[in-house]
Amino acid sequence: MTDWIDACGLEDIEEESVRRFDHAGRSFAIYRMTGEEVFCSDGHCTHEAVHLSEGLLMDYEIECPKHSGVFDVRTGEARRLPACVNLRTYEARAEDGRIKVRLA
Template sequence: MADWITACKLADIEAEGVIRFDHGGRTYAIYRSPSDEVFCTDGLCTHEAIHLADGLVMDYEIECPKHSGAFDYRTGEALRMPPCVNLKTYRAETDGTDVRVCL
């Protein structure tokens, strides 16, 4: 059974930005889209386990800081090599000023 966890405040994430969230021994990335929606994926690139929160967010993409691979953070789809394995995604929502993720 999945649990909803309060991860951060919406204000903690810049517009079109990403932050790292660690919980239960795992790392996640939480994104704030251009339309102020929130999304959550695994926090490590599927190519070489680099923290995606150190990457660049452009529109609905996160670019890995090491080899410039890219993912659509809404779906987890690998968009640009070298990653060829998609990211796992998790439901995310805002609850007032809080961001919650379903893990």
């Protein structure tokens, strides 16, 4: 089993916002909804390698800043073209004021 990795402080991400997290040569996006509800996915859009941390997060959906493809941050499901390949998602949790992710 993969250990939980400390990604950042919960307060480092405003509610309804996304933040870039780089670890072990890979890039991820961490999403904070309201309160302590957090999610994590691969950081780059599956349509083109644009980082999603620059995108707009609203109602559990992240919009790619380049071509407006949309993904569900809870499941990684591609919801609007040109994105048609789902994002890989990872477990995330808020604990003691920190956001931790499991990058299995």
